[in-house]
Amino acid sequence: MPPGTGSSGHIDQVTDPASARSTSSSAEHPAEREVDASRRSVRTSDGRDDGTMTPAGVPPQTVPAETVLPETVLPESVLPETGRALLYRVAREQADSRIPALAVGVVRDGALVWTAGRGRVGDAPPTPSTQYRIGSITKTFVAVLVARLRDEGRLDFADPLDRHVPGTALGDRTIAQLLSHTSGLQAETEGPWWERTPGGPWSDLAAQLRPEALRHRAGRRHHYSNVGFAILGEVVARHRGRSWWESLRAEILDPLGMRRTTYLPEPPHASGFAVHPWADVLLPEPAHDAGAMAAAGQLWSTVADLGRWAAFVAGDTGDVLSADTLAELREPNIVEQGPRWVSGYGLGFQIQQRNGRTLVGHGGSMPGFLAQLWVDVDEAVGAVALANTTSGLGPVASDLIEILLQHEPRLPDEWTPLPSPPDGLLDLVGTWYWGPTGFILRARGRDELELTPIAHGTRASRFRRRPDGTWVGLDGYYAGETLRIVRGPDGRVSHLDLASFIFTRAPYDPSAPIPGGVAKEGWTGGGAAQSPNGTATPGTEPA
Numbered sequence: 001m002p003p004g005t006g007s008s009g010h011i012d013q014v015t016d017p018a019s020a021r022s023t024s025s026s027a028e029h030p031a032e033r034e035v036d037a038s039r040r041s042v043r044t045s046d047g048r049d050d051g052t053m054t055p056a057g058v059p060p061q062t063v064p065a066e067t068v069l070p071e072t073v074l075p076e077s078v079l080p081e082t083g084r085a086l087l088y089r090v091a092r093e094q095a096d097s098r099i100p101a102l103a104v105g106v107v108r109d110g111a112l113v114w115t116a117g118r119g120r121v122g123d124a125p126p127t128p129s130t131q132y133r134i135g136s137i138t139k140t141f142v143a144v145l146v147a148r149l150r151d152e153g154r155l156d157f158a159d160p161l162d163r164h165v166p167g168t169a170l171g172d173r174t175i176a177q178l179l180s181h182t183s184g185l186q187a188e189t190e191g192p193w194w195e196r197t198p199g200g201p202w203s204d205l206a207a208q209l210r211p212e213a214l215r216h217r218a219g220r221r222h223h224y225s226n227v228g229f230a231i232l233g234e235v236v237a238r239h240r241g242r243s244w245w246e247s248l249r250a251e252i253l254d255p256l257g258m259r260r261t262t263y264l265p266e267p268p269h270a271s272g273f274a275v276h277p278w279a280d281v282l283l284p285e286p287a288h289d290a291g292a293m294a295a296a297g298q299l300w301s302t303v304a305d306l307g308r309w310a311a312f313v314a315g316d317t318g319d320v321l322s323a324d325t326l327a328e329l330r331e332p333n334i335v336e337q338g339p340r341w342v343s344g345y346g347l348g349f350q351i352q353q354r355n356g357r358t359l360v361g362h363g364g365s366m367p368g369f370l371a372q373l374w375v376d377v378d379e380a381v382g383a384v385a386l387a388n389t390t391s392g393l394g395p396v397a398s399d400l401i402e403i404l405l406q407h408e409p410r411l412p413d414e415w416t417p418l419p420s421p422p423d424g425l426l427d428l429v430g431t432w433y434w435g436p437t438g439f440i441l442r443a444r445g446r447d448e449l450e451l452t453p454i455a456h457g458t459r460a461s462r463f464r465r466r467p468d469g470t471w472v473g474l475d476g477y478y479a480g481e482t483l484r485i486v487r488g489p490d491g492r493v494s495h496l497d498l499a500s501f502i503f504t505r506a507p508y509d510p511s512a513p514i515p516g517g518v519a520k521e522g523w524t525g526g527g528a529a530q531s532p533n534g535t536a537t538p539g540t541e542p543a
Contacts (some may be wrong), residue, residue, distance in 0.1 A: 078106070078114045082407035087116055089399055094118035097392040098275050100282065101126045105303040106400050107375075107382040110316040112307035121270045121388075128304040129260060131269035132386035133287060134371040135297040135364025137306070139229050140313070141248050142295045143179055143348020145236045147325050148251060150175075154239050157347070164235050168209040173218050175235070178228040179347040180333040184216035185225040189293065194226075196367050199291020202234055222334040222345055226296035233295025244295050255320055256308055261301040264289065269300065270388040272368015285368030285390060297366055303384050306373055310382030313349070313360060313375045330360045330377065354398050361397075372397035379410050422446040427493050428485060432503040439503065451478070
């Protein structure tokens with residue numbers, strides 16, 4: 001399913017923290033409640049479950065007795081008031097959306113700090129170690145595998161597909177277009193719904209990649225394509241000489257310690273169900289091996305493992321991927337069409353605007369399962385939500401991020417001075433002019449500069465020092481452009497050369513090589529700049 005299928009029509013029961021506390025207090029059972037700290041599940045003091053659903057007519061999901069997994073140990077927790085608001089949001093969702101088993105977790109500063117499980121897997125609440133199918137969150141892992149190939153020089157994002165998987169009708173579509181769903185390729189396979197039927201080999205899928213599989217011209221629009229990520233899985237396999245899954249396990253999962261993320265389910269795991277729309281009964285959903293389509297949504301994982309992946313998305317990449325490449329994957333490549341832009345896609349990652357925040361991650365949907373993973377990179381906060389239902393999950397993960405930041409806003413890092421002046425930067429900082437427009441250049445640490453307009457404008461950018469003494473733009477208008485510091489014979493800074501623009505210490509400094517020159521008469525009054533007939537005098541025409 002495309003991300004969000006089955007949940008977009010859900011009217012979420014979002015409650016602000018204050019009302020969450022008051023509502024939950026007013027609904028309190030007379031028996032005293034206690035929190036099981038190891039699972040963050042809630043029970044009454046007499047041992048009864050507190051409001052979770054027991055489906056009718058469905059055998060319990062069993063876990064082999066010999067299967068014993070250690071509980072996830074949380075390095076720190078949240079404040080009790082925060083935990084209560086988070087738990088209320090999760091409990092409300094599980095009850096209102098009638099989810100058999102809902103497991104969630106919140107990540108802050110690279111660590112899982114809070115988890116909760118509502119409902120039942122077998123006869124117990126789900127824990128951070130309970131597996132669920134994660135659907136299209138699989139795509140984020142495949143994107144990182146492709147990015148690693150790029151960083152090794154084996155391919156380029158701008159390469160046409162034919163260079164790596166020849167013989168299809170979309171050979172001119174690029175790797176980046178497949179990663180960002182802008183190739184124009186059809187959304188799903190031909191024939192039976194691939195998510196509910198056993199998958200076939202690559203040769204069967206390749207036979208479907210005919211000219212009619214292209215629905216739009218390349219780059220025209222965002223058109224989500226599960227088939228596109230199946231093709232990317234084949235790209236990885238051909239370069240590595242092994243399946244994309246084997247590459248994923250060796251290159252990403254093992255180095256990050258994500259040993260509960262698997263191709264097929266391993267106990268303890270939740271079973272997938274469809275919940276009857278008008279009765280409290282369940283229908284088991286199939287969970288097949290998707291074959292050639294597996295790279296689009298095959299994986300199973302847990303709250304604990306996806307908490308580690310959320311930390312990765314926020315920037316804790318270990319030795320798996322460079323920070324610059326991760327930032328490239330998270331950048332919006334395309335926005336989804338609508339009255340205003342609220343969601344888009346990078347290279348393998350979804351991006352959404354929510355409550356003034358930019359969240360990066362992905363949703364997941366397979367028959368019987370829904371999954372969410374979202375990260376606010378600026379705040380170093382993320383959340384995971386896993387549910388074993390085909391439809392009906394509201395925006396729980398993004399709401400948990402909002403609740404956490406409302407209750408425990410991130411404190412700014414303490415400012416401390418550098419131990420010594422940064423080399424060669426003090427004579428660069430301060431006021432500069434691009435023509436008459438003023439800018440401020442600031443040093444950020446030892447190897448970063450920040451250029452911002454004084455009054456207004458959008459041409460703000462950060463720059464990083466290169467080994468050759470030049471600087472490269474990191475973001476904004478000048479991303480990727482080169483900033484050169486030009487010094488005179490005496491070694492003093494003369495001017496800045498930025499993408500052919502000359503920045504000087506004074507507006508239109510005549511001593512600097514201003515493109516087109518500076519009028520000989522220099523700055524004058526308004527009348528002197530006009531000839532008697534009202535036309536501009538030579539040398540003063542605006543560009």
